[in-house]
Amino acid sequence: MNPTEKVLLNSKLIAQVKEANNFDFIRFFLAYSVMFNHFSTLTDTDPFWFVSGGFRVKGFFIISGFLVMFSFLRSPDTYVFFRKRVQRIMPAYSLVILLCLILGFFLTTLPHHEFLTSSKPYTYLFTNLLTLNFLCPDLPGVFENNTMHAMNGSLWTIKVELMLYMTVPLIYWLLKKYNKLICLILIYVLSFIYSTTCNYLDDTTHNAIYAFLKRQFPGQMMYFCSGIIILAYFPLFRKYMKYIFPISILLFIFRNVLFLSIFEPIALASIIISVAYSFKWLHFFNRMGNFSYGIFLLHFPIIQTFIHFGLNKYSLVLTLALTTAICTYLGTLSWKYVEKPCLYKPKKLR
Template sequence: MTHSPTPAAPGIGALASASEATMPVRHRNFRSFDTVMQENRGVGPGFDALRIALALVIVTYHSLLLAPDSSGFDFISGNFYQFIIALVPMFFCLSGFLVTGSALRTRSVKVFLTYRGLRIFPALAVEVTLCALLLGPFMTSLPLAEYFTTKQFFSYFGNIIGVVRMELPGVFLDNPLPKIVNGSLWTLQPEFYCYLIMAALMASTLVYRRGWYSATFMAATALLTASNALFGYGNPGDLFPPNVIIYYFFAGIAAYHWRAWIPAHPLLFALALAMAALMLSRQGLVYLAAIPVTYCTVYAGMLRLPRIPLLQKGDYSYGIYLLHFPILQSLVHLFPFLRTWWLLLLLAVPLVIALSALSWHWIEKPSLQLKKRILPRQTPPQVMSAAQPGNPLARIGG
């Protein structure tokens, strides 16, 4: 790859369009996120492991939440509150970072939405259907004739299109967290909104223009932070409200645009981690906290995290996230002796990983392979540096 001179500190007006075709300059003075990605074929070496790790940490947290003995949950919630509420936002900022790469490579709303649809809907449809038609009838306290004819049964299928319904008739009524079949589904609507807004940004070309996107993002950050500080807009309860985790997705987009100017340094990571913990513990700073949280998340993805062969045979993170909650609830319902969270987790994790592997190899991976048939073959854009002479995109205003 051609090395361009290290650019001066960039301003909004001086920066070019940040499409995937305008590969950022590799800095000589420090290793940036982009430097690490270029050394690893365009991806962070730890992203796969990070997604798995985040998913398993959420499984652990939900084990604490759903176990009959609540002492473990009370301890974790009381002492590690900032970390717990950051888990889902970390998923969203990581998703924003990764999805932006896909969007800028394809530069097509149709292709982008097709990719997202093939990734999300097939496994989701199977999970929702299996819960409604197999798990529900087995676990319900109602006669089956009544179960299959209630409005609640039919409305549960709305989860497939993002109309979130967490209850099935007569299911899990006596669990410590009663009635909730799959609490993980609450993130579906924010996720769909992220993809739709991203599609709109692509259609308007705003997401291709680093300067204009950054200016818009900073203006939104200022407005949301003021609303948060003055009116409590976005303050978390047990979890962040949907609008906050959507914002973190767009923080991930900003990080992708500026990846060539963001150092990948352990001291900066330690500072960002401390800032994130401090900001997340203070009311009025939940939006500003996206900056250090996003840095910590992406930095972790740039590390060569330990590889576990069993978990590296596919992208199991989505299946783990999607399937674990009904598995935990079922175990609590069927085995009352699983009172402590660690017993519940010990029994649940092998089941969750096994079913997630089946979901990946039988549903998710075959679905993703359909994109070769559904969409015309994409011609990768020519890779050029934004500062490279002769690149027409370098003359486009940010």
């Protein structure tokens, strides 16, 4: 073990991170929160869920920063790292893209031969498999009467997630070579400056491109980095967590006051990771399997399909109940038969 690894990773940190935690519960909570908020947006009804805005997705980025960097620190092999990430993300993602294409074929208002001879379905397949969903988010003649025409408006985060993963070996190298606190603060601040600049340009020019750019890779880096910062100082964080938690809640509540917005990512990260290592009664979620990713991937086209057939006009409550039940069931199948079998396993374990 080289000197840097002694600083970044030691037996105490490993033991504390691997303690029984509530990350599965938090993933479920965030996935269902995304689903509930998209339900309100797509059905054009008032939001009913108390977690609003982009904080749901930011929570996923924070958890990724904490756990993915921990995984890399334990086994800093770049090839194995990217292989594991691709095997975790892409099988279920690719399957959902194919299922959306098949769904579009059956729901399109165009004649089937016209749908198949159009170039757009193949453009949709190609660009979305490359995670470039913004280039072709919809299919011809599908969901034309819905509020939004997109097949799956949740998938923009996958591109950002993969780009964040690409920074992990670079961040590791920086932490190994230079002062880790200075490096992490610099990455955090640069991301905040990028996001603030995009926000300012969006407000002053009213050009939608800046709102789009704000959501992309550099702007989300401060949330990913916040998870890494807490990991880098995790024993210290655990020691003072009972003080950090209430302070973080206050910083998050008053994030729009003066300059306090710069602390929002690290405050949100502190709240999430504090919850992850508190409330032992939530540990039973760990026995359910990690089907939150399937819920995240599948809910949008399911809601769109119900709206297409007008079920929401008949009963919003029934539509929401069916959406929740079907997403949970299909998410469980995705985990059991697609995601879990594709997880990376060393040859000696196979």
